[in-house]
Amino acid sequence: MRAWLPERQVYGPEPPGERDTEGLNRVFADAFTDRYRRDGLVGVRVPHLNPQVWRYALLDAGAGAMLWRDEAGQVVAFNIAHRSGAEGWMGPLAVRPDRQGAGVGKAVVQTAVDWLLGQGLTTLGLETMPRTVENIGFYARLGFSPGHLTVTLTNDIPTRGHQPPALLSQRKGTAGGEALEAGRAARRRPPPG
Numbered sequence: 258m259r260a261w262l263p264e265r266q267v268y269g270p271e272p273p274g275e276r277d278t279e280g281l282n283r284v285f286a287d288a289f290t291d292r293y294r295r296d297g298l299v300g301v302r303v304p305h306l307n308p309q310v311w312r313y314a315l316l317d318a319g320a321g322a323m324l325w326r327d328e329a330g331q332v333v334a335f336n337i338a339h340r341s342g343a344e345g346w347m348g349p350l351a352v353r354p355d356r357q358g359a360g361v362g363k364a365v366v367q368t369a370v371d372w373l374l375g376q377g378l379t380t381l382g383l384e385t386m387p388r389t390v391e392n393i394g395f396y397a398r399l400g401f402s403p404g405h406l407t408v409t410l411t412n413d414i415p416t417r418g419h420q421p422p423a424l425l426s427q428r429k430g431t432a433g434g435e436a437l438e439a440g441r442a443a444r445r446r447p448p449p450g
């Protein structure tokens with residue numbers, strides 16, 4: 258006898274609002290933590306992003322920010338597609354692990370591709386880690402082909418003989434507001450020359 262299972266539906270795309278930050282963060286952290294685990298990095302736990310980072314990303318992407326929900330209204334998937342001049346870029350994008358492998362990712366990428374191409378672009382791309390061969394296969398099936406390998410090199414400020422900068426979140430009392438105001442003032446000053 259077959260057990261009865263409710264039909265699994267996904268609804269979208271719809272524009273995410275600030276009230277969706279928690280849901281976006283949960284899908285982001287769970288999907289990328291699961292991705293690392295499947296790549297053998299079992300100890301990595303991807304943290305939730307600062308809500309301000311989401312706020313900025315959503316405002317910046319405008320109609321390119323898209324989310325999909327399940328039957329209960331919970332976030333199932335999202336894709337942040339950006340347009341910059343003649344270039345369109347996707348990501349981050351993710352599908353909640355319990356809904357992967359059922360065609361949702363394909364729909365999420367295809368919807369953003371259609372939206373970006375509708376803007377008259379000449380380049381369309383995204384970044385993925387070379388170790389995630391599954392993702393490379395996934396994107397290749399959707400018509401993407403690998404470009405140049407990019408390598409990110411970092412050099413921590415303290416190793417160059419400077420004091421490490423104090424994070425905004427670690428500045429006590431009024432020091433946080435003062436640092437923000439100093440930053441705003443520096444931005445308003447005309448550059449030399």
Ligand SMILES: CC(C)(COP(=O)(O)OP(=O)(O)OC[C@H]1O[C@@H](n2cnc3c(N)ncnc32)[C@H](O)[C@@H]1OP(=O)(O)O)[C@@H](O)C(=O)NCCC(=O)NCCS
Binds near residue numbers: 394
């Ligand atoms: C990558 C991700 C978005 C894919 O979503 P998904 O819902 O699992 O993908 P789908 O079920 O839509 O798969 C789409 C197609 O890709 C195919 N595919 C998947 N892996 C593949 C592989 N290694 N080689 C070839 N095809 C592959 C599937 O078979 C399917 O094709 P079909 O519909 O013709 O059978 C999802 O796994 C995810 O969120 N991963 C974690 C976060 C992440 O890595 N984000 C992307 C960072 S760049």
